[in-house]
Amino acid sequence: YLNNSVFSGTQCVSLESHPSLSGHGNRISSACTGAVVLTDSQVNWSGLVDDRAATGTPTVLNLDATSRLHLHQPVNVSYASASLATGAELDVAWDLTVWVINNKSNGIPAASVNVTFTLYEPSIVLSTNYDGLLFLPDFIGQRWTSSGVGNDNTADIDCGYFGVSNSTTTTFNQDTVVYCHLPLQNQAPFIRWSTPEDGSVFSSQGEVFFNASDTWDLDDDAMSFNWRSSLDDDIVAGCAGVFNGNEQPGDGAPFLANGDPMTQVPPYCQLSDGIHEITLEVCDIQYCQSEVRIIELVNLPPTLVVDFEPALSPWSELIMPQTGTVVINTNGTSDPEGDGVACAIEFVGYTRTNPEWDGTYTCPETLTYTFDHADDDPPAVFQLKVVAWDEIGNLVSNTVDVMLYNEIAEPVFTVLRNGNTSASQVTLDGSGTVDPEGDALTVMFTSSLDGVLSTQGATWDGYLSRGVHTLTMEVTDDRAEHANQTRAASMLLEVENALPLAVIASPPAQTFDSSELISFSANGSGDADAACSTFPTDGSWTCAPFEPASGSEFLVVTWTSSLDGRLTPEGEDWLLFEERLSAGVHTITLSVDDGIHEPVTTTRELTITPSAPVLDLVSPVSGSVHLSSTIFMLD
Known part of the structure; x- marks a missing residue:
């Protein structure tokens, strides 16, 4: 098909090897400077318009010997200027309307019409429509070949109705309306009965x-x-x-x-x-x-309207948990005569008894039923029937197949914590999750950042690394048909970066003399965002037992004295070391810096007294025995 197209340009339109190309509404633009060329093509177009005809230079139709162009109701197309090879045909077709009328000029329905064409087209015998019209579209009126135009087609029209007939002839070279007059005697009326329809x-x-x-x-x-x-x-x-x-x-x-x-x-x-x-x-x-x-x-039965929750499957099946509740909305149910309507639920092939009808002819807006197969399994398939009946006893029903299944528990859990940092303990409590059928549950808690948190029971206590976590509780039960099946519930939880912790475990706040080698320990210090693997193996530290998802923090640990200044070398992070202090009252400061927060510090005051000289006779060793010839090193 080629419809509603505009042909323009130097080639205008060229069609080659189209065995059957139809179309309507096409137009040859005045911007077309070429020709319409058909090569080995059979084309049938309705309503072709040539805009170039108004300029005095109509478009040339060029057909080779194996082409045929059928134009129905063309406008301003020049057939005389067509270039047609021997064997090519250009047909021009029009519409013929036959109107069979009586003495009152009223159309006669179902009148017989016989149309015989002298050329190109076969004879047709049809009847008029209810208005007395017979419409015959797209019949050939002229044919052009390489020899020029043939004779105009003529149509001989015979019409008749109940023994009365008439004939007429018309030349068919344009859209034509032919009146065929039948001088009928008085006729009976035509009944057109719209309502009520037969069989209503x-x-x-x-x-x-x-x-x-x-x-x-x-x-x-x-x-x-x-x-x-x-x-x-x-x-x-x-x-x-x-x-x-x-x-x-x-x-x-x-x-x-x-x-x-x-x-x-x-x-x-x-x-x-x-x-x-x-x-x-x-x-x-x-x-x-x-x-x-x-x-x-x-007296007609009620009109029953039902809507199920849960919704029916595409095959009109009610598929739901075996301990669930079905709600059936009957809004819109009514009786054509206005009688009272009762509604109820009935079962077919089910082991439970039907719900009792309350005895009133008032259909409730909703019917509900809760299945109670917590301790047993239901039939594989049974039928639920919603029944409505009026006071006369006219009954209507809607029946659906029911398939009940053992469901996996719906996970429900809460998050409890005493703060929102990685140093705050988190409790995931899923103890409110209950299996409807009482099956044993298997629970797993996971974090999108920290991985599997627990597979042991419905609660978990622990710590989460910093970041935004998607916490998921997955539940399954011990039913064989639920193998590899789980139900999950998730929530987002943001855990903020924790402050470092600075603790001076030793020295205690006491008096030392300047000769003593004092033990300094930051045992208990650390950061919940730093992995424990980055701390000394000795001692107990505040740290993450696993590598945090966003990486372990690097801590800068600094010891300083108010009298002696920095006690640890630059670039060294000593959590444990020994050192002597000068005499005086020292304020010892431990600073822990995670590079994110302000450094966290803690202080302790030590009193250092001056010490007497320390004498140590290293050699000879006391109690040793020597020859009198021995030369001693006295140290």
Whole structure:
């Protein structure tokens, strides 16, 4: 297909090897400077327009010997200037409309029409539509070849209706409307009955609208209408009240039976319950025409509307946990006659008893049922039926297959902590997770940063490294069908960087003399964001037992004295060392710096007294025995 296209440019359009190309709405632009070229192509276009014709230089149609161009309703296309090779064909087609009318110029429905074309097209025998029209689109009127244009096609038209016929002939070289006149005698009316439709079923005393107002007479005669029922006889005659003006059913006006007497403007027409054979008879001044339809008025069952929660599967199955609760919304359920409606749940093929009906004809907006298979397994499949019935006993139901399954517990856990840093202890408490069927649970806590935290029970106490954690609790039970299946719940938890901790474990706050070698220890110091592997193996340190996800912090540890200055070398982080201090009162300061927070410090005051000279006779060793010839080193 090639539709609604504009051809322009130096080549305009060139089609090659198209065995069947159709299209509509195409246009040759005035900007086209080339030709329409067809090579070995069969093309059928409707509504082709040539804008160049207005310039006096129409576009050339160029067809080779194996091409055929069929143009339906072309506009301003020059056939005379076409370049057609021997064997090429250019067909120009139009629409033919045949209107069969009577003496009143009214179209005659179902009239027989026989159209015989003298050239190119086969004969056609069809009937007119309800308006007396026969529309024949896209028939060839002219054919152009390399020898020029052939004769115009002509159409011989024969029309007939109930023994009356007529003929006419027309030259077919443009869109043509042909009137075929049949001098008919007076004809019976044509009944066009819209409502009620044949076979309709209405609720008891339900409204029935009678409408045949589109009925018409071919001769424009006045018509009379008579509506009769096999149960109630003349329907209009039984109406209470008087029809006014143009509302007369006898003249063809529509009317309502069994309307609401509180709201309907009289007259009020009634139709009994039962199966009616409704006969409509329409007469003009000479003929009558009738039609029969069957309708029924009966007390109908309620209209049941249900919506399930949980929702049904695409196959209308209720698949839910075997200890779950189904909620069925019945909003919209009603009775056509306004009777009271009762609703209830029933089971088919189920081991439990049906819920009891409360005895009232008031359908609750929701029906609920809780399945109680905590200690046993339900049937593989059974049916749940929602039933609604009215006070007459008319019943309607909606049945669904039910498949109950043992569910894995829904994980529920809370996070407790005494602070929000990595030094704060965290408790993950999932003890509120309960398996609906009482199956034994297996629980695993994980962190997106620190990995698996615990697989031992529903609670965990510990520490988390700094960063934003996705904490997940995964739960499964010991049912074989749940192998490799879990349910999970997650939450985000942000853990902030902890402050370092500075602790002077020794020396104690006491008096030393300047000769004593004093032990300095920062045992207990550290940082919860530093891995324990970065601390000395001796002692007990504040540290992370594993490498934090974002890396271990590097601590700068500095000891200083208010009298002697820095006690440890630059660039050295001594947590344990021994040192002598000068005499005086010293304020010892331990500083721990993680490079993120301000350094954390702690102090201790020491009193150092001057010491006497320290004498030590190293040699000879006391109590040793020597020869009298020995030369001694006295040290």
